[in-house]
Amino acid sequence: MADQSYPEDLRYHEEHDWVRIEGEEATFGITWYAQDSLGEVVFYEGPEAGASVQKDSSYAEVESVKAVSDVIAPMSGEIVAINDALADAPELINTDPYGEGWLIKVKLSHPEEAEQLLGAAEYRKLLDS
Amino acid sequence: MSDPAPRRTPLYEQHVDLGAKVVDFAGWEMPVSYEGIREEHSAVRTHVGMFDVSHMGEVEVEGPGALAFLQRVLSNDVARIELGGAQYSCLCNESGGVIDDLFTYRLGGDRYLVVTNAANHATDLAWLGRHSRAFDVHVRDVADRYAMLAVQGPHARAVLTAALKVELPPRFHISHPRIGGRPALVAGTGYTGEDGVEILLDPEIAVPIWVELLEAGVVPCGLGARDTLRLEVCFPLHGNDLTPERNPIEAGLGWCCKEETGFIGAEAIATARAEGTAEKLAPFRIEGPGIPREGNPVLAGGEAVGTVSSGTFSPSLEVGAGMAYLRSDLAEPGTELEIDVRGKHRPARVGSKPLYKRS
Numbered sequence: 001m002a003d004q005s006y007p008e009d010l011r012y013h014e015e016h017d018w019v020r021i022e023g024e025e026a027t028f029g030i031t032w033y034a035q036d037s038l039g040e041v042v043f044y045e046g047p048e049a050g051a052s053v054q055k056d057s058s059y060a061e062v063e064s065v066k067a068v069s070d071v072i073a074p075m076s077g078e079i080v081a082i083n084d085a086l087a088d089a090p091e092l093i094n095t096d097p098y099g100e101g102w103l104i105k106v107k108l109s110h111p112e113e114a115e116q117l118l119g120a121a122e123y124r125k126l127l128d129s
Numbered sequence: 130m131s132d133p134a135p136r137r138t139p140l141y142e143q144h145v146d147l148g149a150k151v152v153d154f155a156g157w158e159m160p161v162s163y164e165g166i167r168e169e170h171s172a173v174r175t176h177v178g179m180f181d182v183s184h185m186g187e188v189e190v191e192g193p194g195a196l197a198f199l200q201r202v203l204s205n206d207v208a209r210i211e212l213g214g215a216q217y218s219c220l221c222n223e224s225g226g227v228i229d230d231l232f233t234y235r236l237g238g239d240r241y242l243v244v245t246n247a248a249n250h251a252t253d254l255a256w257l258g259r260h261s262r263a264f265d266v267h268v269r270d271v272a273d274r275y276a277m278l279a280v281q282g283p284h285a286r287a288v289l290t291a292a293l294k295v296e297l298p299p300r301f302h303i304s305h306p307r308i309g310g311r312p313a314l315v316a317g318t319g320y321t322g323e324d325g326v327e328i329l330l331d332p333e334i335a336v337p338i339w340v341e342l343l344e345a346g347v348v349p350c351g352l353g354a355r356d357t358l359r360l361e362v363c364f365p366l367h368g369n370d371l372t373p374e375r376n377p378i379e380a381g382l383g384w385c386c387k388e389e390t391g392f393i394g395a396e397a398i399a400t401a402r403a404e405g406t407a408e409k410l411a412p413f414r415i416e417g418p419g420i421p422r423e424g425n426p427v428l429a430g431g432e433a434v435g436t437v438s439s440g441t442f443s444p445s446l447e448v449g450a451g452m453a454y455l456r457s458d459l460a461e462p463g464t465e466l467e468i469d470v471r472g473k474h475r476p477a478r479v480g481s482k483p484l485y486k487r488s
Contacts, residue, residue, distance in 0.1 A: 001165070039150070039162060039165065039166060039353070040165045040166060040167050042167075042420070042442040043418060043419070043420055043442065043449075045418065061471075063420050063442070064166075064442075065166040065167065065353060065357060065441060065442045065444065066161070066166065066353050066356075066441070068420065068422065068471075
């Protein structure tokens with residue numbers, strides 16, 4: 001498992017998802033807190049490239065031995081890439097939640113949605129409350 | 130339950146110090162895992178792990194009428210428990226439904242200890258108390274007198290013998306060594322499909338013994354691994370696979386029911402045995418992706434044929450697996466099924482017990 005961290009360069013959704021915005025594209029994943037609460041991820045089922053995702057809606061499922069959790073899209077757009085490595089190694093979500101454990105890359109349809117997301121400090125405050 | 134405040138075992142601080150995830154289980158704050166369910170599971174399959182199961186209850190039954198009383202309330206033939214023996218049984222209601230499943234240890238000529246599931250302890254106690262009135266017997270709640278550790282795995286006996294310097298009882302027997310200078314009770318029983326023992330200790334020495342075993346290399350394991358281990362070997366869990374609405378015949382526990390002893394529920398169980406039951410509990414594994422969960426509908430040929438009673442990811446088999454109550458004609462190894470996992474129909478196949486076999 002990775003050590004707890006919430007990188008400053010990411011934006012956060014209160015359902016424990018992160019987004020890394022690079023121009024019109026963004027990478028989505030789940031936060032350290034989300035993977036830690038779930039435990040070791042043993043199964044990941046995500047959407048196909050080309051599908052669209054809607055802010056605040058579920059687009060994937062992550063499952064640990066004990067529990068299943070919906071993954072919520074922090075922003076809207078069309079999926080341009082999926083992380084194929086997760087099919088065989090879903091544990092990457094635990095070991096490197098902000099790196100190799102990314103879930104999808106999206107072409108953003110509403111980049112302004114970023115304003116509704118939390119910064120790292122705000123997200124940490126939410127976790128502490 | 131009557132007591133809303135969560136209860137803690139004598140080892141609670143140890144669990145917290147070890148970084149365990151703690152959850153509420155049957156009114157107890159119990160560790161679900163420490164380092165991770167898969168690691169803990171694997172420790173028990175390959176080496177040795179220990180579980181704090183102090184939440185389990187104990188009831189002492191003593192007196193000249195002890196045997197006759199237990200024969201009346203327990204499904205197995207209690208007369209067959211020799212001194213120092215241990216026996217698995219169901220506690221049934223009049224319609225043959227399973228109130229609890231439990232082990233009975235024979236401590237003395239007319240003294241027995243019954244180990245209850247935490248969630249059922251109060252119910253069991255009330256049931257036993259009520260039915261004991263017709264017998265010359267004392268039924269005592271002694272749950273507070275014991276902490277309980279399950280030490281399980283292929284190396285459990287070797288590690289325990291070296292660490293505690295005690296002789297361990299054979300499987301399904303008990304012994305009464307002194308551990309940490311206090312009288313203890315060790316039973317050759319468990320809930321993992323591996324060799325090992327369960328140790329009932331004076332709660333006051335639970336912490337030093339736990340620490341000693343940690344230092345001896347025994348891996349602390351939580352309720353998460355306890356569930357995956359038992360499910361892989363198809364041991365039923367009361368509340369999931371066993372309920373007061375299901376009889377032991379449909380649960381596959383006919384082997385521990387001896388109707389000729391005249392226990393409460395024997396008539397209904399004899400009828401179920403003779404006539405068969407509409408459904409049977411069967412183990413299955415998913416073929417492909419997907420993890421079954423309790424309550425998932427089971428289909429065959431597009432038709433609803435049952436319900437998953439326990440489901441998980443099996444760390445040893447590395448697939449989704451579980452047990453389900455199925456229409457009896459389908460509860461045969463090899464039957465193709467589909468499990469409806471949140472709307473996705475996952476192909477599955479009925480397996481034979483146990484799903485996991487030691488290689």
